[in-house]
Amino acid sequence: MTRPHRRPAPGERGSGSVLVVGGVGVLTAVLVAALVVASVVRDAHRAGGIADRAALAAAVPLTLGAGPDCAAAARLATTDGARVTRCSAWSDGSVVVEVSVALGAAAVRWPGVPVQVTARARAGTE
Numbered sequence: 123m124t125r126p127h128r129r130p131a132p133g134e135r136g137s138g139s140v141l142v143v144g145g146v147g148v149l150t151a152v153l154v155a156a157l158v159v160a161s162v163v164r165d166a167h168r169a170g171g172i173a174d175r176a177a178l179a180a181a182v183p184l185t186l187g188a189g190p191d192c193a194a195a196a197r198l199a200t201t202d203g204a205r206v207t208r209c210s211a212w213s214d215g216s217v218v219v220e221v222s223v224a225l226g227a228a229a230v231r232w233p234g235v236p237v238q239v240t241a242r243a244r245a246g247t248e
Contacts, residue, residue, distance in 0.1 A: 123237055158235060164238045169223040172204045175244035177219040181245035190217035195214055207240065216246025 180195035192209035195201040198220050199206045208220035225235075 132146050142193060162235065162239065163193055165223055165225050165232055166241065168222055169204060169239045169241035170243070171203045172199055172223065173221045173241040174245075175202070176206060176209075176221055177202075177217060177243035179247035180217045181247070184215060184217065192217075192219075195219050208242075212244075212246075214246065216244050216248070218244045 139208060155160075176195035176199045179198045180190040180192055181190060182194070183191045190209065190211045192206065195209050195217075198205045204221040204223045207222045209217065211217050215240060222238050222240045224238045
């Protein structure tokens with residue numbers, strides 16, 4: 123037995139289009155938010171790598187008994203697009219370098235999203 127085709131009421135015409143547009147809008151917002159989070163995570167990992175390399179560069183003179191070369195760390199960080207915010211020697215013969223990296227262009231300036239990420243690394247002779 124088949125049902126007769128029901129004609130939509132006059133106020134219901136086009137309501138499917140509105141629902142589809144709303145669904146596409148929600149999906150777009152979720153995807154944009156996911157891309158912003160992915161961009162922040164990528165830049166945080168990038169900052170960690172730069173901090174590691176800068177700490178190693180600063181620790182090279184420690185093998186010769188000299189103090190850390192914070193200028194070398196700053197040069198390396200600047201070349202990689204970061205800025206050294208702290209470079210200090212510890213009493214155990216190691217050096218700690220902290221770098222700051224500005225977020226990439228993909229990160230929209232939304233409330234709660236940081237403008238920059240920082241990372242810290244430690245290197246020494248042991």
